[in-house]
Amino acid sequence: MAVPTRTAVAALCAGLTATLLTTAPARAEQHDQAWAVSFAPHAARSEAPHAPRARISLDDTTGTLSLSVSRDGRTVIEPSPVGIVTERADLSKGLRFLHRKDRTIDERYRTKSGKRLDRRVRMNETRLTFATDAGARLDLVVRASADGVAYRYVLPAGGGDVLGETSAFNLPPDAGAWLSTYRVDNEGQFAPYTAATAPSGEYSDQALFATDGGYTLLAESDLTGAYSGARLAHDQGTGTYRIKLADDRVRTDGARGTPWRAMVTGDLATVTRSTFTDDLAPSSKVADTSWIRPGTVLWTWLAGGRPAGQSLAAQKAYVDYAAERNWPYEAVDAGWYFKADEWDTTDPNWQTNSWLPELVEYGRAKSVGIIVWIHQRDLDTAEERAQWLPTLERWGVKGVKIDFMDSEAQPMLQWYDTVLAETAAHHLVIDFHGSTIPKGIQRTWPHVMTLEGVAGEEKRTNTAAHLTTLPFTRNVIGSMDFTPGAFQRVGLRPNTDAAEVGLTVAYESGMQMFAGTPESYDARPLARAYFEQVPAAWDDTRLLAGQPGQEAVLARRSGDRWFLGGVYAGAARAAEVPLTIGPGRWLVETVRDGTEGLVRDRQVLRGGDTLVVDVLANGGFAGIACPWKPGVTTCYR
Numbered sequence: 001m002a003v004p005t006r007t008a009v010a011a012l013c014a015g016l017t018a019t020l021l022t023t024a025p026a027r028a029e030q031h032d033q034a035w036a037v038s039f040a041p042h043a044a045r046s047e048a049p050h051a052p053r054a055r056i057s058l059d060d061t062t063g064t065l066s067l068s069v070s071r072d073g074r075t076v077i078e079p080s081p082v083g084i085v086t087e088r089a090d091l092s093k094g095l096r097f098l099h100r101k102d103r104t105i106d107e108r109y110r111t112k113s114g115k116r117l118d119r120r121v122r123m124n125e126t127r128l129t130f131a132t133d134a135g136a137r138l139d140l141v142v143r144a145s146a147d148g149v150a151y152r153y154v155l156p157a158g159g160g161d162v163l164g165e166t167s168a169f170n171l172p173p174d175a176g177a178w179l180s181t182y183r184v185d186n187e188g189q190f191a192p193y194t195a196a197t198a199p200s201g202e203y204s205d206q207a208l209f210a211t212d213g214g215y216t217l218l219a220e221s222d223l224t225g226a227y228s229g230a231r232l233a234h235d236q237g238t239g240t241y242r243i244k245l246a247d248d249r250v251r252t253d254g255a256r257g258t259p260w261r262a263m264v265t266g267d268l269a270t271v272t273r274s275t276f277t278d279d280l281a282p283s284s285k286v287a288d289t290s291w292i293r294p295g296t297v298l299w300t301w302l303a304g305g306r307p308a309g310q311s312l313a314a315q316k317a318y319v320d321y322a323a324e325r326n327w328p329y330e331a332v333d334a335g336w337y338f339k340a341d342e343w344d345t346t347d348p349n350w351q352t353n354s355w356l357p358e359l360v361e362y363g364r365a366k367s368v369g370i371i372v373w374i375h376q377r378d379l380d381t382a383e384e385r386a387q388w389l390p391t392l393e394r395w396g397v398k399g400v401k402i403d404f405m406d407s408e409a410q411p412m413l414q415w416y417d418t419v420l421a422e423t424a425a426h427h428l429v430i431d432f433h434g435s436t437i438p439k440g441i442q443r444t445w446p447h448v449m450t451l452e453g454v455a456g457e458e459k460r461t462n463t464a465a466h467l468t469t470l471p472f473t474r475n476v477i478g479s480m481d482f483t484p485g486a487f488q489r490v491g492l493r494p495n496t497d498a499a500e501v502g503l504t505v506a507y508e509s510g511m512q513m514f515a516g517t518p519e520s521y522d523a524r525p526l527a528r529a530y531f532e533q534v535p536a537a538w539d540d541t542r543l544l545a546g547q548p549g550q551e552a553v554l555a556r557r558s559g560d561r562w563f564l565g566g567v568y569a570g571a572a573r574a575a576e577v578p579l580t581i582g583p584g585r586w587l588v589e590t591v592r593d594g595t596e597g598l599v600r601d602r603q604v605l606r607g608g609d610t611l612v613v614d615v616l617a618n619g620g621f622a623g624i625a626c627p628w629k630p631g632v633t634t635c636y637r
Helices: 268-273 276-280 301-309 312-325 356-365 382-395 410-425 464-472 497-506 518-522 525-533
Strands: 017-020 033-038 052-058 065-071 074-082 084-086 095-110 118-132 136-145 148-155 162-165 168-170 176-180 190-194 201-203 208-211 214-221 230-234 240-245 260-266 295-299 329-332 342-346 369-375 399-403 429-432 448-451 511-514 540-547 551-558 561-568 573-578 585-594 597-606 610-615 620-627
Touching: 033 118, 033 136, 052 074, 052 095, 052 118, 052 136, 052 148, 052 260, 065 260, 074 208, 074 214, 074 260, 084 148, 095 136, 118 276, 136 276, 148 276, 162 240, 190 464, 214 268, 214 276, 260 268, 260 276, 268 464, 268 540, 295 301, 295 312, 301 312, 312 329, 312 356, 312 518, 312 525, 329 356, 356 369, 356 382, 382 410, 410 429, 429 511, 448 511, 464 497, 464 540, 464 551, 464 561, 497 525, 497 551, 497 561, 497 585, 497 597, 497 620, 518 525, 525 585, 525 597, 525 620, 540 573, 551 573, 561 573, 561 585, 561 610, 585 610, 610 620
Parallel strands: 017 148, 295 329, 295 511, 329 369, 369 399, 399 429, 429 448
Antiparallel strands: 017 136, 033 052, 052 065, 065 074, 074 168, 084 162, 095 118, 118 136, 136 148, 148 260, 168 240, 176 190, 176 208, 201 230, 208 214, 214 260, 230 240, 540 551, 551 561, 561 620, 573 610, 585 597, 585 620
């Protein structure tokens, strides 16, 4: 059999399974066939009346598969090609149907971070098995839930390496689109287009579209070193977004499933609240999670830069400040293990020369855990990891911020697989920078507290519109280390002080890294007081108001308190926010921008009332709402 070339493969979202047959019966005369997959179409229709519906079709003339998604009878994804090519078989055409198998998935799990800690997964799964006349077999596995549709391919032993996917998403050309140009560090900014007018090029697969059927966020789940990371390839003038893999050849050894090609689907509130990509991922591989602790962090890079990274005295002062605020962590960034006179050069005697053990003990006495930055190059071999990770655990370090992976190719993903298992074994939580995006990783490896993969606070070119798009794109799929709170970067950030406070709630991160200086916090006591209250783990999340590129107001619950975070792009306004956080009376305390700095307001409202907050241009607000009864005067504790 001739080996298909890479050029025969276009690429977008897919999921299939292949197995070799020793014999294949001749193709019988048949007509085009189609299969529907939806979430509990009968019993639970009242629970999910607007759930998406997938339709898989087989063209009997060409033997090609396509998948479309609708919602309430309206188009979400137009019929889109589905298929995969290996070095031994082109499984994108010449297929005939063999059989179908259905099952129901009903699971519960608990996470350590994210939009809510307790999760329930309910999906319907259909596995469709196809064969080619040459004897190759393919299973397309499709799942549907109340908030999404996903599919994957499962490749058999003996199928050979993967050369690419023919998977693609066909969007209506006039669909609204919010896209981020692809970068290996996933730090492209989001910009608005229509599906057809977006320039030709490659985009991150965390792409949001608005169609007649609602909103859809494209995503990926269960990505490991068994495969290759995906991005979207687009030609201007079409609504087609093809899956392109990071590798021209994906090494395959034995039977293997590809990552899920996911479509998070619903109204904007449903998409924003969804945990669909986590729900698709494998269960936790960490048996004992009692040592994993989310929390707020005093981050010292934007606060002190290189000098702070090489100063024990400076780091002790940061620990003191964190302890005064009851912040559970302080993060030591780059420099702490570098040679004093050669920045970016590792001191070969760091294990004996370092002042870090003294800092860890100093922090322990004040109930402040220490997180340390490490360059990926210092952990890229088994020998290096055997030196670093046990040493950090022995010293009492709580976690590592690993930086500069800058790749989603298969060898780097295999490195992730290894370092995830080894950091868990040494009880070190993780913050990945210069990294991939979550893709279900936080369910499988709950010690991953957050990942960068975002144009965050360090960027000098962010726009207010970009900030209001992130809650509906990047942050939907998992924790995001944006590092809010850099009040000292006036002129380098596009928003107001109140908006900067609001980001700590609008953006979810299992370790919320505060990026300001102690002096900037002290100059803003209302911001400092709010940061002393805000947690990093949530019982629930709701979208109160929003439109990508314009505004985003999220409410996150911790216990009986709801924390509110609002960010806006554009002109000043009296922002009107539906207080849809439950019945009863609520004391609502908001922090907003005033004429001479931040202002805190208090009012009592009923659930469902409209909260009105004066917002400056490119501004925002933060708030706390707690149950009110006579005598309750504040939500702060």
